[in-house]
Amino acid sequence: MRGLFVGSAAVTAVLAGLFLHDASEVRAADAVPGYAYGSTALPRSPVTEADLDLLKQAVLFTEEDVRHLRLAGEVLADQIEDVLDVWYGFVGSHPHLLYYFTNKQDGKPDTEYLGRVRKRFARWILDTTAANYDQTWLDYQHEIGRRHHRTGKNEADNAPAVDHIHFRYLVAFVYPISATVKPFLANKGHTAETVEKMHAAWTKSVLMQTILWSHPYIRDGDF
Amino acid sequence: MRGLFVGSAAVTAVLAGLFLHDASEVRAADAVPGYAYGSTALPRSPVTEADLDLLKQAVLFTEEDVRHLRLAGEVLADQIEDVLDVWYGFVGSHPHLLYYFTNKQDGKPDTEYLGRVRKRFARWILDTTAANYDQTWLDYQHEIGRRHHRTGKNEADNAPAVDHIHFRYLVAFVYPISATVKPFLANKGHTAETVEKMHAAWTKSVLMQTILWSHPYIRDGDF
Numbered sequence: 222m223r224g225l226f227v228g229s230a231a232v233t234a235v236l237a238g239l240f241l242h243d244a245s246e247v248r249a250a251d252a253v254p255g256y257a258y259g260s261t262a263l264p265r266s267p268v269t270e271a272d273l274d275l276l277k278q279a280v281l282f283t284e285e286d287v288r289h290l291r292l293a294g295e296v297l298a299d300q301i302e303d304v305l306d307v308w309y310g311f312v313g314s315h316p317h318l319l320y321y322f323t324n325k326q327d328g329k330p331d332t333e334y335l336g337r338v339r340k341r342f343a344r345w346i347l348d349t350t351a352a353n354y355d356q357t358w359l360d361y362q363h364e365i366g367r368r369h370h371r372t373g374k375n376e377a378d379n380a381p382a383v384d385h386i387h388f389r390y391l392v393a394f395v396y397p398i399s400a401t402v403k404p405f406l407a408n409k410g411h412t413a414e415t416v417e418k419m420h421a422a423w424t425k426s427v428l429m430q431t432i433l434w435s436h437p438y439i440r441d442g443d444f
Numbered sequence: 445m446r447g448l449f450v451g452s453a454a455v456t457a458v459l460a461g462l463f464l465h466d467a468s469e470v471r472a473a474d475a476v477p478g479y480a481y482g483s484t485a486l487p488r489s490p491v492t493e494a495d496l497d498l499l500k501q502a503v504l505f506t507e508e509d510v511r512h513l514r515l516a517g518e519v520l521a522d523q524i525e526d527v528l529d530v531w532y533g534f535v536g537s538h539p540h541l542l543y544y545f546t547n548k549q550d551g552k553p554d555t556e557y558l559g560r561v562r563k564r565f566a567r568w569i570l571d572t573t574a575a576n577y578d579q580t581w582l583d584y585q586h587e588i589g590r591r592h593h594r595t596g597k598n599e600a601d602n603a604p605a606v607d608h609i610h611f612r613y614l615v616a617f618v619y620p621i622s623a624t625v626k627p628f629l630a631n632k633g634h635t636a637e638t639v640e641k642m643h644a645a646w647t648k649s650v651l652m653q654t655i656l657w658s659h660p661y662i663r664d665g666d667f
Contacts, residue, residue: 275540279616317498388667392655393502396648425619432615438666444611
């Protein structure tokens with residue numbers, strides 16, 4: 222899959238460092254810098270569980286999707302660093318996307334920031350497959366949104382990166398984050414039908430989360 | 445597919461009227477009420493063709509997708525009313541979605557408004573498959589966004605419907621509008637691989653359009 226995204230020599234050097242990883246770190250929440258799921262210090266999401274129930278209906282998300290996400294979690298567990306290599310390869314091969322990981326002072330990719338986000342991204346894959354959709358989960362979705370938006374960007378990492386991830390790319394990533402996972406879901410011998418169902422569940426969840434992350438970007442009353 | 449979405453008796457009556465249609469009307473642009481593609485009276489989109497080119501890269505949209513959308517247009521041409529029956533059946537079977545087609549005075553579904561939107565929706569299917577992604581196309585995407593948002597809602601139809609379609613459902617619809625089209629793409633004997641490619645192209649285009657439609661909802665500078 223990595224071959225899909227042909228990078229420039231300039232970004233290859235940066236990415237090479239990111240492909241060095243220790244898979245054992247992924248599982249330990251306390252090893253994930255800036256990870257704050259369940260922290261009582263987080264702002265409350267303005268979205269309620271009742272709102273979420275209606276949103277689930279709009280994306281056709283059912284209990285069958287929850288079950289297939291659990292299965293996807295088992296399937297992806299030992300492939301997470303490979304998935305991240307694809308995603309980071311995609312970002313790294315597009316300067317207008319890599320921009321969001323650059324230091325705002327010198328315009329160069331910030332390796333430490335990229336590495337910290339990568340660890341949270343690994344954890345996010347597992348969290349997406351294990352999600353239970355309660356208020357704690359909603360609160361962390363809101364926090365993820367805030368961390369992409371200028372109101373909360375860089376706080377978690379005390380990072381010198383650019384101040385804001387533009388809305389258009391936050392939502393655009395639904396497609397690559399969905400499509401690139403499908404081959405990994407097919408890697409463990411499940412039937413084509415089961416792979417389709419895992420992939421559909423994953424796609425619905427990513428879309429729903431992206432909507433929740435968008436909240437800080439939306440004009441008052443428009444969400 | 446319509447069986448997926450079981451409606452209440454209350455909405456079935458409303459929808460029954462909408463399932464009466466004249467397929468020949470779909471093709472004639474001048475028969476589509478409120479359709480304004482290419483009108484010089486439309487506001488200019490704040491998104492440029494250069495912005496769009498970068499957005500295409502973020503959703504992995506290529507010339508191969510353009511070709512497969514053209515093919516999808518041929519495949520869907522005589523199935524458009526069936527596709528719309530599925531979509532309207534979905535909306536009609538969920539009161540929190542049907543709400544957006546209700547009269548704000550009496551809270552009842554507005555049949556005339558539903559019918560006018562349906563004709564534009566039919567045309568939108570063909571436009572999506574035939575799109576050429578120039579400034580005229582961008583300007584109409586911006587107008588479609590404005591018509592969902594409180595700043596432009598109901599202007600095109602002089603309709604008494606509710607004043608605003610909430611952002612969360614604008615984006616949530618990417619999933620049902622994408623998933624429900626796939627069986628129709630498979631109805632004309634193309635290989636599974638070609639159906640997958642048509643469906644991927646459709647999904648990317650719908651996601652990209654939804655991002656463009658969101659512009660009026662986004663805080664200044666955040667898009």
